[in-house]
Amino acid sequence: MSTGKTDDSLIMTEVQTGESDRDGRPDRTVIETRDLDVYYGEDQALRDVSIEIPEEKVTALIGPSGCGKSTFLRCINRMNDQVDVCRVDGDVIFKGKNVYDDDVDPVALRRKVGQVFQKPNPFPKSIRDNVTYGLEVQGQSATDEDVERALRGAALWDEVNDQLDSSGLDLSGGQQQRLCIARAIAPDPEVILMDEPTSALDPVAASKIEDLIDALVEEYTVIIVTHNMQQAARISDKTAVFLTGGELVEFDDTATIFENPDDSRVEDYITGKFG
Numbered sequence: 001m002s003t004g005k006t007d008d009s010l011i012m013t014e015v016q017t018g019e020s021d022r023d024g025r026p027d028r029t030v031i032e033t034r035d036l037d038v039y040y041g042e043d044q045a046l047r048d049v050s051i052e053i054p055e056e057k058v059t060a061l062i063g064p065s066g067c068g069k070s071t072f073l074r075c076i077n078r079m080n081d082q083v084d085v086c087r088v089d090g091d092v093i094f095k096g097k098n099v100y101d102d103d104v105d106p107v108a109l110r111r112k113v114g115q116v117f118q119k120p121n122p123f124p125k126s127i128r129d130n131v132t133y134g135l136e137v138q139g140q141s142a143t144d145e146d147v148e149r150a151l152r153g154a155a156l157w158d159e160v161n162d163q164l165d166s167s168g169l170d171l172s173g174g175q176q177q178r179l180c181i182a183r184a185i186a187p188d189p190e191v192i193l194m195d196e197p198t199s200a201l202d203p204v205a206a207s208k209i210e211d212l213i214d215a216l217v218e219e220y221t222v223i224i225v226t227h228n229m230q231q232a233a234r235i236s237d238k239t240a241v242f243l244t245g246g247e248l249v250e251f252d253d254t255a256t257i258f259e260n261p262d263d264s265r266v267e268d269y270i271t272g273k274f275g
């Protein structure tokens, strides 16, 4: 297949940031927002959000309902373009390039920044066609190897390799979500956005997705919205805490956020005093 991390049409310089990491390498910023304000009509959903998301790490976004977590995710791959009343001010820099620049093609952007949603949403098509869709929508043909690679990457191959022509809708909820992850990774993205990907699943299926996220981050950057504080603590390297009004209150290593946050509002939120 012709996709891959060598296609740098959207990619400019990379930015070095801090020091902590999974495997000894220094952090590199893959996405940076600067002074990001987002409005729906007159209502402001995000307020002056500046953050640097490290590459090949899991960053969790937590905070009470309505604080703008999903809005933030949708800014990164410009899904908010599809909301007429939505206005975005400020910069969203993906590997050095502002994704809101006029010369950025949102479809190409979404190949590099894939998304998985709360409710598994496979197409009413075969398992194979669900996986190849992400490539074909970009005008690329997909081989059997591409299908196998994506399904293996989503820890689903062993369960479905003898039924690739069956409907994706016949799979269990957890398998459907892993199929959606396979669809997202088929075009070989850099970043995978996940909006509460386990909240519609039973605990066993959710645990498989958590294990999968741990494996995916060897190759991809994962940004996950979750309401499940234990999940954020278990799977993420960094945690960003948003609070009502769309303010990013604190962003730090997950251990620091959960054990020793700077802001008392974060402690109150985490200990369940509000939100």
Ligand SMILES: Nc1ncnc2c1ncn2[C@@H]1O[C@H](COP(=O)(O)OP(=O)(O)OP(=O)(O)O)[C@@H](O)[C@H]1O
Pocket (backbone or CB within 6 Å): 040, 045, 063, 064, 065, 066, 067, 068, 069, 070, 071, 072, 083, 085
């Ligand atoms: N399409 C839309 N049109 C108008 N307002 C919207 C739209 N989407 C979100 N909002 C508003 O923007 C604010 C932030 O919503 P958002 O869904 O980003 O929050 P959230 O933190 O992800 O919430 P939740 O945890 O409940 O999913 C809310 O006040 C919400 O009502």
